[in-house]
Amino acid sequence: MATFFVDRAEHMAASGGFLRSVAEGQGGVLVIQGEQGIGKSALLREIVRSGGQASGDEPECRFVQARCLDRIGTENAYGPIVDILTLLQPPRRSFLRRLGRSTVNAAPELVSLVPTLGPLLKTAAQVVQSAIDSPSAQPDSMAPLMQSVARAVAGALEDAAADGGPTVIVLDDVQWLDPSSLLVLEHFVERLYDTELSIGVILGCRSGPGNEVGAVPEALARWELAGWCTRSRLAGLPHDAVETLVQQHHSGPVAASLSARVSELTKGHPVFVTQCLRMVGANGDLQGPLPDTVGPLIRRRLSGLDEETLDLLIIGATQGETFDSVVVAKVSGHPVDRVAGRLHQLSRRQGLVQSVPPPAWAQDESADYYCFENALLHMAVLDERSAGQARDGHGRIAAALAGEGAEHAELSIPVRLEIARHYRLAHRWDDAARTQFALARELAVSGMSFSEAEALSKQAVESTRKLSAAAEDRDLRLARAIELLLSLTEARWQGRPGAAETTDLEAHAQEAEDAARRSGDAEMIVRALLMHGRVLLKTKGLQPCLEKLQDAVRLAQEGSDPALLFAARSAYGGQLTKRDLATGLREQLEAEEQYEHGLAQHDAKDRVRHVLNISSELQLGVNLFDAGYLDRAKDRLSRCVERLRHDPVNNNLPVALNYLSQLHIAMGSEDEASDALREAREFDERLGGASGWHAYNTALLALVLSHGPHAPGQRHRSRSLIEEAWRETEHTWLLDLVPIVRNLYAEVVMNISGNDPDDLAFGIRLTAETVRETSRTGMVRSEVAALSLQSRLRLKQRNAAEAGRLARAAVEILDEVGDLPALRTEEVLHHAAVALRAAGCEDEADGLARRAREEVTRKANLIDSLTDRERFLRDVPLNRAILGSDAQA
Ligand SMILES: Nc1ncnc2c1ncn2[C@@H]1O[C@H](COP(=O)(O)OP(=O)(O)OP(=O)(O)O)[C@@H](O)[C@H]1O
Ligand SMILES: [Mg+2]
Incomplete structure (x- = not known):
């Protein structure tokens, strides 16, 4: 030193x-x-x-x-x-x-x-x-x-x-x-x-x-x-600095060439210099020939130790760069005071290790703590062990740290991390897996250490894989560990085809499913299937996902756990709405009914909170809206918003407010929609940073402002808002939201353009981009919306033939796939009717206009509240246009 x-x-x-x-x-x-x-x-x-x-x-x-x-x-x-x-x-x-x-x-x-x-x-x-x-x-x-x-x-x-x-x-x-x-x-x-x-x-x-x-x-x-x-x-020390060190280190006279030799050999690298200085003998010169790397020098220092001290040092090194006398004593089998004495002498005489204050998590107040003089020395001591000795040493240290039958949960996190590390290095996979899994879960559930939890759950998966097939509950544990790992990373999945992450995800999900099936644990199988379904949705799309989820529902139906069945059915129903809105919605509502009914007879109260989470409530609310149950959707969504307003963890609030504002727009309450959107925007702005949902909400606000008669100031504000929204969307690029905001951009520009040719051309470019993109991403909803918008823009350009062609294309898709979430069927039909009438296709237009009227009437009839129904028919400009005319304007 x-x-x-x-x-x-x-x-x-x-x-x-x-x-x-x-x-x-x-x-x-x-x-x-x-x-x-x-x-x-x-x-x-x-x-x-x-x-x-x-x-x-x-x-x-x-x-x-x-x-x-x-x-x-x-x-x-x-x-x-x-x-x-x-x-x-x-x-x-x-x-x-x-x-x-x-x-x-x-x-x-x-x-x-x-x-x-x-x-x-x-x-x-x-x-x-x-x-x-x-x-x-x-x-x-x-x-x-x-x-x-x-x-x-x-x-x-x-x-x-x-x-x-x-x-x-x-x-x-x-x-x-x-x-x-x-x-x-x-x-x-x-x-x-x-x-x-x-x-x-x-x-x-x-x-x-x-x-x-x-x-x-x-x-x-x-x-x-x-x-x-x-x-x-930092670089190496200059020659004169090395010279000073040499002189200060050795009180007597030193060989004239010493510092020049040390300086040249070590290139002024301090740790090398200090090791060389250790080799200066009483005669003021280096003893023995000089190695040209620091390693042999360090080993030479170790060779001077007696066997027992070297053994203790090896145990200490196995514990870590910092180690303690009590653990070293336990592992060596020697009495604590003897070990303490030896280590103390070592630190006084040879250096090599130095006494340090106990760390904050020190288990044993009476222990002395030491750390190695430097990292290279630590490595050199570790190298003194054979692989088998190393494993054995780590196993004993893990046991010494864990204590006799002590509950791990009582120990502090750093000590448990050490225990897990030593089990892993000892190849004690069973103990390692248990410790890693417990730590991963605990860190995650504390709500604040996800990255560390993820790293540990990854280790738990690896350790569990190494267990023999006969090990107790191996498969169940493997499935659980993978499930934990996947759920911790889920928010990040992107599922880009061919990407390494995507292949990994699929392999993990399959492995968990296989392990769950081998374990025979019914609940775990259902959970693994649900997880697999969520993975496939990201990597392969809706169809394979629905198949997995359906398997999960079938299995859950055979079991007797209402919470699990609810989870499976509502997950399946939620995804199904993307293809078949009515059936998917029915599935979710029935799942909820069945669950509440079953709950009365089943003691599963503690799981209610887990299952009826805000996400499924939001999903159901928005699906009800899509299917035209406007007032029921309003009840649910208002309830969600209310709950989130008072919840400390309420990052979903802007999403809930977004849905609610769309609903207000659909019901003709644009003022309430603006209020909701402003609240959502302020919420995100308080948090700071760009956000895809903030952009979406800004775009919707621009849309509301672009409706109806507008003062020039309002038109200007609407335009600057939509431009801001698009910039933020380009920046955040949430795949689902990009085409939606781009369509809103086109719609706002159209609404405020006053038929300006540049604006119309710009709107067409935007919608054309969306159509191109959706043919790749398969987002049908946005494709229909873009085609319909483009048709309206063409009509404003007085190109009725092209407008008619685009309108037909939009309706064709709609006829093929049925109603789509977050898309008003009547809107597409109505504008198609207008375009085709302008193109001279009267009969076709009449048919579409009739269908639009029927759709509005159907939705109105689904509204229970009389005032809401009246308002829906009276205050929504689109509905007035559909019902009040034969689609002339
Ligand atoms: N400027 C200096 N004067 C005297 N001694 C020094 C100087 N710099 C480093 N040393 C000695 O060199 C050795 C290594 O230095 P130190 O431990 O600070 O390196 P480090 O960069 O922190 O290494 P690590 O990456 O392992 O943490 C120590 O013994 C230290 O006392
Ligand atoms: Mg350092």
């Missing part, structure tokens, strides 16, 4: 400037990068040391230091953030008691440190639990949830740091940063850039082979590009 710090003048000057600007309220981020052993940690320590001695005109900053963990760091959700928050403010234990157990288990410290997270996580835990437990969930709420949590934690970090003068947070080894902490840091770093704060962040990050790709290097590159951080790289 070199005790003196040398050189790095340039970096010290830069950090001095950085600290001054922090003190002046111009916070920011400084990143120190460099390869293993180049001196990042030493530099960070020196920055803190010299900053702490500031005097006179030097700035005074408070320093808070933390580091990420080797090996388990990337799975240790929020680990370093918790450490930093704890140093900034003491935890408030009382908050723990008010929260649900699962949340507390997975994130006790964080919740106590960030009080605002409490209510958010409590509901989040329910949402996520239902998303991963319910066989029909659409866990679209997870990603925004992560963002909300990250924002809340970043806010707490800012408050805690801002409260106590200029503060510098020093975080080392961020190459092992967990994704959750990264998300928090990202928000935090952006704030530092946008706002004048006396807060600085200094990060140490290992670069070089093995550390060039991944989320952290990508984030750092992004931050640098955005101007959020400054990065600097």
